[in-house]
Amino acid sequence: MKKIWLLIVFVCVLSACSESDRNNKNPYIPSYAVNLSVDMNLPLYSNLKYASNGVIVPNYGAKGIIIFNTGSGYNAFDAACPNQEISSCTAMTIDGINAVCSCDKTSYSLFTGLGNKEYPLKQYKVQVSGTVIHVYN
Template sequence: MKKILLLSFISILFLGCSDSNFNNKNPYLPNYSFTIDINMNLPAYSDLKFVSNAVYIPGEGARGIIVFNSGNGYNAFDAACPNQVLSSCSTMTIKGINAVCPCDNEEYSLFTGLSQGGSQYPMKQYRVEVNGTNLRVYN
């Protein structure tokens, strides 16, 4: 009886574990593994010290990365249009607190990554660690 109770307790512990609902799957965008360290003391990234500012970083992910200061932390998204096949027009641009896909003019919130028009896939999000004035963005 003790073994059954112990096994039940251990099963509940394992089933209670979570991945923080982090889903990075999108059929249009490949999964590239990368890690990039961002020093916000450098002029190119100093805007990230202020709420509602975003910075585009080329050369990582599928089409570069957009890093955004949400006020509650930092969000990092792939700059590739999430509802388009990779093409010459599928790199999003920053427009205030949104990112715009030039292929279909769809806007996505940099707070949530969700489409303003209800498109199927949200922006592909990456993990961000904060260490003082440095950020580590990784997949």
């Protein structure tokens, strides 16, 4: 597992990865304003306190927001399938450390947002203050 993390860090250093460099241009997912706060002290979100756990918060973004604890921070992605028309699929589901599209069954890593398709998951910014996770764009 350490080798995988070192590889990810190495690739990010070589390609100058940063949150602001991520390309969220996607012809299938409209840009909705997102301003969401969840409190991990609430039972619905308490599993976010632990690494490799995620939840889907409905009624935000295109199909809901997936929040995932990476162990070193949090990621937030739109739950819409990034390579399908918005009306053709239901919201993605969480399967362990992956999000799975209901239309084509493609898996996307909740650590990176990447799958084996043209577009990655649409990512949102995340800020944590105590037990509150704020997701926004």
